[in-house]
Amino acid sequence: MRIAVSGSHRTGKSTLIATFVDLRPEFRYEPEAYEALADDIDLTATEGPSPEGLRSLLDYTIAAVRGHGPDVSVVFERSPVDYLAYAAACRDAWSAPVIHEFLAAAVPAVRSSLRHLDLIVLLPVSDVGAIPARPEEDERFRKRVDDRLRRALIDDDFDLFDDRDLPRVVELSPLPARQIAELMRLTEPSGRAR
16 A cells, blocks of 8 residues: 655655554655655745755655555555645745746646555644644744645546546545544555545
């Protein structure tokens, strides 16, 4: 089973994945692209990566997702959809034409990559269990990313999902203790069929 854990920054993705992999050691962990590429990614002054940096993160993630066949048990920190949400939320740092151009180029590649995932779980922004903010972080941006990610995954604003309902998308509880129980249930053989 190929799982991606999606969410805005500071939603507890790494913590959830670490707990999950401890309980399900058959799953391989694929860290988010930023861990591998951070030194090469230009950041904007106010909101996340530059368009070129975000595209590098997206390309890395798509390659990682495509690199695992259906017989592999793997959990990815972030899905390709996350990068669409970040781009759509960058309205204070990027111009509207730059956002539009990024999304127009990225959506087809993201849509194609999703057939290589079986499940995407969304961790919502919540005050419960949130990782403390750094002084320079903008809480409004974090919430905009959450809104855009929910709209992309749940409402399918980018028309990413076809009639096969693959990958399955599930929004988890905002409570960390419930998140692991939900993820464990979803990854049981009986949970896959539901």
